Amino acid sequence: MSESAAKQSSSLLDWYAAMGVDEAIGDAPVDRFAASAAAPQPQEPLAKTPRPDPRPASKAPPATPPKAKRPAAPPPQANTPAPALDGIKTLAALEEAAAAFDGCPLKRTAKTTCFARGSEQAKVMLIGEAPGRDEDLQGKPFVGRAGKLLDKMLASIGLDDTSVYITNTIYWRPPGNRTPTPQEIASCAPFLTRQIELLAPDVIVLLGGAAAKSMLQTTEGIMRLRGKWKLYHAKDRDIPVLATLHPAYLLRTPDAKRYAWRDLLMLKERLSTLQ
Incomplete structure (x- = not known):
């Protein structure tokens, strides 16, 4: 194999891995186009001879009953x-309960359950979208790369794994890193709610638009939500919430880091008042 062909093969394998392909179905490739061309074509059905109408010609056909209205679609469950x-x-x-839960279809395609990392005594909880x-x-x-950037962002205001607790709105990777559906987020929501109750953080930071919209129950974009203190209504108290840009977005859009830095300074100022 030539060097250029080897590079192309390596690039193709990297792309397959990024799209979520993790196993081969057969030992050898199958040319589906050739198999389709060789397959026998279905014959056209014979034309049906119309049957005579047994009803008397003088009688009109019965009126068609009105169609019933379809019920409204239920909310995502x-x-x-x-x-x-x-x-x-x-x-x-x-x-352990989340790892044993089979109600989210993403678990069937993911390799592991990504529940959390950080300190269980942390007063700062960060919630992202989904594992990559x-x-x-x-x-x-x-x-990954976004996580390493997040660690640097937290270190810039004096935080690390001993002082924060990090999780996502769902615990299993969507194939190809696609955005999780509302049904998938809803399946993990009871676990995330209980996670917040047990950790009892003083502050919650929402990383990215998907997490912010889900946790704040809004349709506003992240640029409108970021940089503003809001409230998450827990069972026994309200918790201050700050939405900011996702580190993966900052890797793609370095110019937006200045907005994230302002949000980090807001977080640092709030934490100084809690000490």
């Missing part, structure tokens, strides 16, 4: 209801 989680008293037990390829391989959220 999880495929399988989450188990009762109020009896779970620790984050470790909640992680690196996260799916390591079983922890934000460990």
